[in-house]
Amino acid sequence: MRGRMNAGLIVGGTLVALVVIAALVSFVWTPHDPTLVDAARKLREPGGGYLLGADKFGRDTFSQLMVGARTTLYVGIVAVGIAALIGAPLGMIAGMTPHGWLSELVMRVNDLVFAFPALLLAVMLGAVYGAGTLTAMIAIGVATVPAFARVARAATMQVMVTDYILAARAAGRGRMAIAGRHVLPNIASMLIVQASVSFAIAILAEAALSFLGFGTRPPTPSWGRMLQESQELLFSTPRLALWPGLAIALAVLGFNLLGDGLRDYLDPKLRRIRERTRRSERSGGPTKEGLRGVSEER
Amino acid sequence: MKLLSVEGLSVRAGELELVREVSFAIAPGERVGLIGESGSGKSLTALSLMGLLPEGVSASGTAVLGGHRLLGVPEKRLKGLRGRTVSMVFQEPMTALNPLMRVGAQVSEVMTLHGRDRAAARARTLDLLDRVRLPHPAQIARAYPHQLSGGQRQRVMLAIALANEPDLLICDEPTTALDVTVQKQMLELIAEVAPALLFITHDLAVVASMCERVLVMYGGRVVESGPMREVFTRPRHRYTEGLLDASRLTPRGTRLPTIKGSVPSAGAFPEGCVFRNRCPHAGPRCETEPALTGEAHGYACWHPGD
Ligand SMILES: Nc1ncnc2c1ncn2[C@@H]1O[C@H](COP(=O)(O)OP(=O)(O)O)[C@@H](O)[C@H]1O
Ligand code: SF4
Ligand SMILES: [Mg+2]
Numbered sequence: 001m002r003g004r005m006n007a008g009l010i011v012g013g014t015l016v017a018l019v020v021i022a023a024l025v026s027f028v029w030t031p032h033d034p035t036l037v038d039a040a041r042k043l044r045e046p047g048g049g050y051l052l053g054a055d056k057f058g059r060d061t062f063s064q065l066m067v068g069a070r071t072t073l074y075v076g077i078v079a080v081g082i083a084a085l086i087g088a089p090l091g092m093i094a095g096m097t098p099h100g101w102l103s104e105l106v107m108r109v110n111d112l113v114f115a116f117p118a119l120l121l122a123v124m125l126g127a128v129y130g131a132g133t134l135t136a137m138i139a140i141g142v143a144t145v146p147a148f149a150r151v152a153r154a155a156t157m158q159v160m161v162t163d164y165i166l167a168a169r170a171a172g173r174g175r176m177a178i179a180g181r182h183v184l185p186n187i188a189s190m191l192i193v194q195a196s197v198s199f200a201i202a203i204l205a206e207a208a209l210s211f212l213g214f215g216t217r218p219p220t221p222s223w224g225r226m227l228q229e230s231q232e233l234l235f236s237t238p239r240l241a242l243w244p245g246l247a248i249a250l251a252v253l254g255f256n257l258l259g260d261g262l263r264d265y266l267d268p269k270l271r272r273i274r275e276r277t278r279r280s281e282r283s284g285g286p287t288k289e290g291l292r293g294v295s296e297e298r
Numbered sequence: 299m300k301l302l303s304v305e306g307l308s309v310r311a312g313e314l315e316l317v318r319e320v321s322f323a324i325a326p327g328e329r330v331g332l333i334g335e336s337g338s339g340k341s342l343t344a345l346s347l348m349g350l351l352p353e354g355v356s357a358s359g360t361a362v363l364g365g366h367r368l369l370g371v372p373e374k375r376l377k378g379l380r381g382r383t384v385s386m387v388f389q390e391p392m393t394a395l396n397p398l399m400r401v402g403a404q405v406s407e408v409m410t411l412h413g414r415d416r417a418a419a420r421a422r423t424l425d426l427l428d429r430v431r432l433p434h435p436a437q438i439a440r441a442y443p444h445q446l447s448g449g450q451r452q453r454v455m456l457a458i459a460l461a462n463e464p465d466l467l468i469c470d471e472p473t474t475a476l477d478v479t480v481q482k483q484m485l486e487l488i489a490e491v492a493p494a495l496l497f498i499t500h501d502l503a504v505v506a507s508m509c510e511r512v513l514v515m516y517g518g519r520v521v522e523s524g525p526m527r528e529v530f531t532r533p534r535h536r537y538t539e540g541l542l543d544a545s546r547l548t549p550r551g552t553r554l555p556t557i558k559g560s561v562p563s564a565g566a567f568p569e570g571c572v573f574r575n576r577c578p579h580a581g582p583r584c585e586t587e588p589a590l591t592g593e594a595h596g597y598a599c600w601h602p603g604d
Contacts, residue, residue: 099353163393169350170388171408171458172381181407185398 009261012196015254019069026066034063035219052243055226056233061240064221065247071222072251075137075206075215076199082141083148083198088191090145091152092179096160107153110146118143118205119212126214136215140205144198151194155187189266196259200252207248223248301326301494302347302466307359307369309342309351309518314565316355317342317518321590324466329495331509331526333502333541337561339518340498344468347496348386349376364465382412385459387488389471391452395443401454402427402439408461426457431487449480453487460491467492471499502545506530514538517572518564524595532604534597537573571600579603 026034031049041058044050052061090110094103122139129135159165159182168178209215210224218225223244230240302324309317317339324330332340346357347368361368366379380386388394395404402423409419427435430453443451452472459467469488473481481504488495489508499505505512505526512529514522514537522535533539540557559576568574570585577584583600590598 163388163390164396166350167388167394167455167458168396170348170380170386172377172379172411173407174377177411181399182396186396 006261006264008257009265012254012257012259012261015250016258019073019251019254022066023069023073026063026070030060030063030066032060032063034059034067034221036060046239053239055229055240061226061243064226065223065243067221068223068226068244068247069251071133071216071220072203072206072248075133075140076202076255078137079140079144079202079206080195080198082138083144084191084195086142087145087148088152091149091154092156092183092187094149095153095156096175096179096183098157106149110149113143114146116143118201119208122205122209123212123214126209131209131214131217133216133220136206136209140202140209143205144201147198148191148194151190152187155190156183159183159186189262193259193263193266196255196262200255200259203248203251203255299326300324301328302361302363302496304347304361305359307343307346307357307361309339309346309355309357311355311564315518316564317346317357319359320515320518320520322513322520322523324494324496326465327494328511329489329492329497329509331505331512332496332498332515333500333505333512334515335500335541335557335561337563338515340500340515341470342518343515344386344470344496344498347468348380348384349373350380350386378412381408381459381464382462383464384466384468385462385464386468386470387452387455387459387472389474391448391455391475394455395451397443399442400439401441401443401446405439405454405457405461408458412462414462422461423457426461427454429460429491430454430457431483432457447480449476449484452476452484456488456491464493466494466496468496469498472497473504474499474501502530502541514541517562517567519572519598520590521573521599522595522597523590524592524597528595534592534595534602534604535573535599536577536579536601536603537599538597539603540576571598 031051036059038054038058041050041054041060042056044054044058046053050060050062052065054060055064090106094106097103118140121143122136125135125139126132165178165182168182173181206215206222207224207227210222211228213228215224216222226244227241227248230237230244234241300323304323305321307317307320308315320339320343322330332343334340342351342355345351347361347363349368349371351357357369359369363379363384366375366383368376368379368384395401402420405423405426406416406419409422410416414422423439424435427438432438432450432453438446438450438454443454446454452475456472467488469492472488473484476484485504485508488497495509497505497508509526512523512526513520514529514535516537522529522533522538529538530542533542537557544557557576558578562568562575570587571577571580574580574584579601581601588598588600590596
């Protein structure tokens, strides 16, 4: 049941892998201490053990990028984790009972949160609870909940009209068993794709927040703050903005490509099953009404 | 003593009456056919007995299966009956199995669900797969649905339906989606393993080979019912007559399209006799609704054939 490898999957996967490797390696090794301030190395040019040079405080840019990758992934994982853990169950509930009051409530609250941009939410939370990585993660996570809920709801509704759900109910399966054993596995691929795309958004949001001073606090290295600190030197030392900017762009691109690639990779499987179903219908008897018709006419 | 008795079953979707005042009974071990063109209300009748009507559609009347009421009882009670006391096999085997679960797991799940322990369920799964004549049960149990053919999958569905030894099996066009060559084997298997059977089809030849008694449905009503042989050799209702004529093959092997027109959509059937707009014998009396008359062989027609 394997899909075909595609360019998005390979390029996206490689970019994401680079970020992950940089982050993991940074735990055990960086060329220099990324937070060590040293006036003697101020704005040191690249070379001689300082691959990408040093910033205005004399901190090694390459080391900062490596540890910054850690921050980026940390924020992404927690934010997407929050979004998935809240959004997916809500979406599934809404999808399994499309006319229930709970489903209605879920979608209304969703619309409300959806209307709030992640950044605005983070700035507000930051103003109330103090700016910081945790605030940023929670704000980004909460703002991403609706995206997950929507995808989970749409996918669940697709699964719920299939014959195997009806067959499962005919076998006496209850709601929870159907949700856990039949719905979740069959919408998992769409949730994975959504997670990947949300990850890209979270990275961008974290960078923007740190740039605005509402995200990761110094001295923890962060790509967004590196960008902000390089602002005044943009024309004299453009490389200080170039590297973190490139890192952000490539990481975002990587997760987006990975999401697209996964969609194509995971989908053919479903498409093939659907095709086979259609083929069997065509080669079958003359009348094809029955349950399929019943559910479509609704 | 009846196993299933249905009295005045009506199914409606809002204002629309889709099934009207259907009554019938099935004795233990009896095989009853439910026939009629597509759109006659056969599936809705079956689904209302399972408590599986789609949202927005509701059933009224009474239906009692082995002492358990099936209509107007809480979902929780029905859940315990489905798959244990009454099972259903659907038309479309290709999509009736979860594509991501192994076949064996899906068969044994229906048993653990109704209280059997895991090891016993797993052992019985192989027996069941063998009983529905699947070759190499152990291999089939490990397979995913997409690795099986339509006929094999329908056998798996039958195994699931039989897993808890239900008292009644309902089959809704179980062979319609299968290749002609596998249809016959499947039918023979169903006839052999079914405890009591409510068999839905629009194929008269199939019902003739399977069932002892037959209910003819049209426009959401049972228009004729009686012993298989009697209804098929001496149909009284003009609709049944039309169905039989249409199914008879001409010497050249082509079907005669004897029933003119097509089944109206729900809500568009005429007042009085629902078959009136297509019936060659319709007269003024047919503008009032005929009641189902007759004992063992009942029919609802003002100008019955003989
Ligand atoms: N959910 C629904 N809402 C409204 N009408 C429905 C619904 N399901 C089925 N129907 C209508 O009820 C009639 C009977 O359907 P069905 O029981 O599937 O017929 P059969 O199985 O005999 O082909 C059809 O006209 C169909 O369009
Ligand atoms: S009642 Fe009248 S319209 Fe209906 S089947 Fe009989 S003859 Fe035809
Ligand atoms: Mg049907």
